[in-house]
Amino acid sequence: KSPYRKVISHGWVVDGEGKKMSKSLGNVILPEEVINSYGADILRLWVSSADFTSDIHISKDILKQLSEVYRKIRNTCRFLLGNCYDFDPARDSVEYRSLAELDRWALFRLNQLIEKITGYYEHHEYHQVFHALHNFCVTDLSNVYLDIIKDRLYCSAAGNLERRSAQTVLAIVLKNITLLMAPILTFTAEEIWQFLPKRAYPTVQIADWPEPTAQWADTELGKRWEVLLKVREEVTWVLEQYRQKKLIGGSLEASVDLWVEESFYQSLADYEDQLATIFIVSGLSLHRGFHTAPDEAITGQQCPVKIAVRKAPGHKCPRCWMFTESKQELCSRCQQVIAV
CATH class of the missing domain: 1.10.730.20 (Isoleucyl-tRNA Synthetase; Domain 1)
Incomplete structure (x- = not known):
């Protein structure tokens, strides 16, 4: 057999x-x-x-x-x-x-x-x-x-x-x-x-x-993050353009302004406090509509967004590498972690 x-x-x-x-x-x-x-x-x-x-x-x-x-x-x-x-x-x-x-x-x-x-x-x-x-x-x-x-x-x-x-x-x-x-x-x-x-x-x-x-098997969660990750691709692509022009080094040196079309805004607004973490930047400002977007803002390739990048203000935290305007050497989060 x-x-x-x-x-x-x-x-x-x-x-x-x-x-x-x-x-x-x-x-x-x-x-x-x-x-x-x-x-x-x-x-x-x-x-x-x-x-x-x-x-x-x-x-x-x-x-x-x-x-x-x-x-x-x-x-x-x-x-x-x-x-x-x-x-x-x-x-x-x-x-x-x-x-x-x-x-x-x-x-x-x-x-x-x-x-x-x-x-x-x-x-x-x-x-x-x-x-x-x-x-x-x-x-x-x-x-x-x-x-x-x-x-x-x-x-x-x-x-x-x-x-x-x-x-x-x-x-x-x-x-x-x-x-x-x-x-x-x-x-x-x-x-x-x-x-x-x-x-x-x-x-x-x-x-x-x-x-x-x-x-x-949370399909609704999957749909929400499909949108977030598409926008992340857009931001990452723009950051790469700035990096190639030597305007920034790593992504944490950047602070991003993101203008979003009205119909698309809420899908990002629900995650506004997480977007900087998701995009791996030191700061992010979310704007509703395109009316305040400057001419130099880059239009998204697959999402209704416009993106502008600027140097993050402050100094680089030596522990987490995030840019912070804290007067201390470490950012406030790292100070709390070290103190524990």
């Missing part, structure tokens, strides 16, 4: 130019060579990243590109794990309703990822697993969520509710993406699993498969 339920066959393995593998052509790449150069998980990632219904290409360039993708996924996981160093889930976890809204957005996106990847595995669309996992780690986590919460993680007091809120989500995300990658990146998943705090199973390979959580 076969020790498996299904067998999937794939197309021919060809080189990067689509030529068949042949010793005479000198284009054969042995599995042992890949494992010795990159590790077994890169070989597994290459197999899973290919559409098995077509010919499968392999070359040194393809393997190098995959190793870069793998490195991004691994580095994301290392960041998640590293920032849970003082987090005890039993003692420090924050319940869902008390999480910061950005943290709940991260769980919303994780929930979607679990649904998608589970479906891809069930329908043998392994190359889609690879793309979905990579996109989540790079786009949702590194480029957005982790970028925004670094200030909370590094500068808030250790036991601060907002910091624990972020750590709660980091721990949940890390556990779940480790489970999702385990069938493909087996050795990496096991390595991560051994460092997880309070793990219920000795190995990732016998842990329960993650399932979507109804509480995380």
Whole structure:
């Protein structure tokens, strides 16, 4: 009796130019060579990243590109794990309703990822697993969520509710993406699993498969943050123009004025006190309508907004790097944290 339920066959393995593998052509790449150069998980990632219904290409360039993708996924996981160093889930976890809204957005996106990847595995669309996992780690986590919460993680007091809120989500995300990658990146998943705090199973390979959580499926929250993050893209693009002109250095050197079309205003006004944090700038002023916008304000490419950037007033706090007009060297927030 076969020790498996299904067998999937794939197309021919060809080189990067689509030529068949042949010793005479000198284009054969042995599995042992890949494992010795990159590790077994890169070989597994290459197999899973290919559409098995077509010919499968392999070359040194393809393997190098995959190793870069793998490195991004691994580095994301290392960041998640590293920032849970003082987090005890039993003692420090924050319940869902008390999480910061950005943290709940991260769980919303994780929930979607679990649904998608589970479906891809069930329908043998392994190359889609690879793309979905990579996109989540790079786009949702590194480029957005982790970028925004670094200030909370590094500068808030250790036991601060907002910091624990972020750590709660980091721990949940890390556990779940480790489970999702385990069938493909087996050795990496096991390595991560051994460092997880309070793990219920000795190995990732016998842990329960993650399932979507109804509480995380907040579509209204998802829609609100879709708008906020589109505006964030607009602001980031404008900041980059100023940076290239050497008018500012990092984004925290900037203070932003944002003029918003009447019909679009309320979707941002509800988050006015959070916008500077979301955009990672030292100050932000929100204006209703375009009538007060100066000629030099830059019109958004995909949102009805106009944006102007100026140097943030005051001096740079040496602890959090935010610009402050405080007469003290540290900003008022950092003074409070240090005093605790």
